Amino acid sequence: xxxxxxxxxxxxxxxxRSARLTPWQAWGLIxxxxxxxxxxxxxxxxxxxxxxxxxxxxxxxxxxxxxxxxRSAINTLMFLVVGxxxxxxxxxxxxxxxxxxxxxxxxxxxxxxxxWAVPSIPTILSVRFMLNPEWGLxxxxxxxxxxxxxxxxxxxxxxALSMAIAVHIWKSLPFWTLILIxxxxxxxxxxxxxxxxxxxxxxxxxxxxxxxxxxxxxLTSTILxxxxxxxxxxxxxxxxxxxxxxxxxxxxxxxxxxLRLDQVDMSMAAIVCALPFVxxxxxxxxxxxxx
Amino acid sequence: xRLPSLRAVGTEAKLLLIGIPVLIWTMLPxxxxxxxxxxxxxxxxxxxxxxxxxxxxxxxxxLKQQHYYLSHFWLQLWNSLLIAVAxxxxxxxxxxxxxxxxxxxxxxxxxxxxxLALFTYFIPAAFLAxxxxxxMGSYGLLNSQWALTLAMVTIATPYSIWVLKQSSDQLxxxxxxxxxxxxxxxxxxxxxxxxxxxxxxLVAVGTYALLLAWNEYLYAFLLLSKDTSVTxxxxxxxxxxxxxxxxxxxxxxxxxxxxxPAAIYYTFKRYMVSGLTAGAVKx
Numbered sequence: 001x002x003x004x005x006x007x008x009x010x011x012x013x014x015x016x017r018s019a020r021l022t023p024w025q026a027w028g029l030i031x032x033x034x035x036x037x038x039x040x041x042x043x044x045x046x047x048x049x050x051x052x053x054x055x056x057x058x059x060x061x062x063x064x065x066x067x068x069x070x071r072s073a074i075n076t077l078m079f080l081v082v083g084x085x086x087x088x089x090x091x092x093x094x095x096x097x098x099x100x101x102x103x104x105x106x107x108x109x110x111x112x113x114x115x116w117a118v119p120s121i122p123t124i125l126s127v128r129f130m131l132n133p134e135w136g137l138x139x140x141x142x143x144x145x146x147x148x149x150x151x152x153x154x155x156x157x158x159x160a161l162s163m164a165i166a167v168h169i170w171k172s173l174p175f176w177t178l179i180l181i182x183x184x185x186x187x188x189x190x191x192x193x194x195x196x197x198x199x200x201x202x203x204x205x206x207x208x209x210x211x212x213x214x215x216x217x218x219l220t221s222t223i224l225x226x227x228x229x230x231x232x233x234x235x236x237x238x239x240x241x242x243x244x245x246x247x248x249x250x251x252x253x254x255x256x257x258x259l260r261l262d263q264v265d266m267s268m269a270a271i272v273c274a275l276p277f278v279x280x281x282x283x284x285x286x287x288x289x290x291x
Numbered sequence: 292x293r294l295p296s297l298r299a300v301g302t303e304a305k306l307l308l309i310g311i312p313v314l315i316w317t318m319l320p321x322x323x324x325x326x327x328x329x330x331x332x333x334x335x336x337x338x339x340x341x342x343x344x345x346x347x348x349x350x351x352x353x354l355k356q357q358h359y360y361l362s363h364f365w366l367q368l369w370n371s372l373l374i375a376v377a378x379x380x381x382x383x384x385x386x387x388x389x390x391x392x393x394x395x396x397x398x399x400x401x402x403x404x405x406x407l408a409l410f411t412y413f414i415p416a417a418f419l420a421x422x423x424x425x426x427m428g429s430y431g432l433l434n435s436q437w438a439l440t441l442a443m444v445t446i447a448t449p450y451s452i453w454v455l456k457q458s459s460d461q462l463x464x465x466x467x468x469x470x471x472x473x474x475x476x477x478x479x480x481x482x483x484x485x486x487x488x489x490x491x492x493l494v495a496v497g498t499y500a501l502l503l504a505w506n507e508y509l510y511a512f513l514l515l516s517k518d519t520s521v522t523x524x525x526x527x528x529x530x531x532x533x534x535x536x537x538x539x540x541x542x543x544x545x546x547x548x549x550x551x552p553a554a555i556y557y558t559f560k561r562y563m564v565s566g567l568t569a570g571a572v573k574x
Contacts, residue, residue, distance in 0.1 A: 023338075023476055024396050025398060027396060028392040028399075029398055031396070032393070032404055034384070034388055038441070038448060039445075042395035042398045049429075050421070063549070097310070100306060110557075111318070114321060115320075116556075117556035118553050119505065119549050120508075121527050121528065121545065121548075125542075125545060129327070130320065137310065170320065230418070231416045231418060238508075255420065260544050266419065286409050289453070
């Protein structure tokens, strides 16, 4: 009934649309204007401005010759390749832990979300104080337990960067674990039951049931996490400030460093250099989500 | 009879072997913050896991603004609240309008707008920070709280539109048809049918935008600079300017600043988890 009614009406709607806007289309355009304004004023214009600032070839020459830029690029890669993969693997394991039906695990999962729920500024500063070589809690404990001085955590570029990665993991691990828990809960329980009947070990259950179902989600999460981590300014800036000797900068903090030094062209050039790596990831994500 | 129970104990022990490190890892920075906030100044650095004389003195100092770094505590807290609420409200309005136009009114350029929004969502916000700073400068908005609000709305809307469009697409088509039959105008459909049905998703998106703005540090310190106009995280960052900063006060302020978002998160967890995590990565 409704389909026979709808058919001639939609035909009429097409005719009307070719003549003039229907009220529905007109309202649609009006309602979309606020977002388009925001987009034009605060995305298109800044991005265009950014490219315009970064138009001089000599900015790029200067950039490549700057050892701090090279170091930042390596640091960013370490952050993405090592940090993200460790984080996602831990998240995958923990998601298996948190789906166990136990009262205390349910309570633990509520606490486990805290790092994601609280703002990162105070917690990163808390870690920064904890790692202070003279007064910090960590070195005090090391001294009391072993009688020796602990490492100078944030004064060694490698340790400092590792700590920044650890802070990043601390903050975002709960989110990705939550995502993978949702993925695991979506796997039909009878798959596991029939695997048990066939005498599969836990390892085999993971290999043949869990992993095939989670694979796509895991890959998507990893790529999305990489894109987001590129913009992780707080973990590095608030923990190490880029130090010691500007050795722990990542691309997100480098831009601000150049801005402080009044070298905005370098700041923009650094971001333009990152685009060939970022845009394929963005393209991949858009293909996946824009369905 | 004893064997299975032994095995169960073994499994439980294995689970505890994961659970206890997870608990310590999660709580350590947070407990450390709490520890500082209840420690008197001289014993904060003793490296003890519980102070000899726990005190609420730090909270008193912060709430009464009795320190140089804290002379604008209440004002900065208010700024944070104002900007977070404004961001939440504007994001909700703009994103709901857009999602309604794209999903229900099927506006012609809807697909293009959705793709532009998604693209913006995937550009790391830190990449946009410097050009945004210069842009706000050329609009003459620097040091105005509008600059931060608008920047946060810009960052929050793309994802909000996407989440709202996803849940909006799940509403039955018959809804619009029935509304048209009854002679409803698009705006009547929007306010009387669409908004009430979308309420859970709207809560999720509003909370997301609110927390995003409350937690923001990078844009806040770039776009605002006056002590009286900055938000609380910038005030916290300013503690780092000096080596002899009062850490116990910084941690106390940080704790106060961290409580509202945590409370909001746990209150709306139901909506957040279904609306955001399920939507963030659909497989």
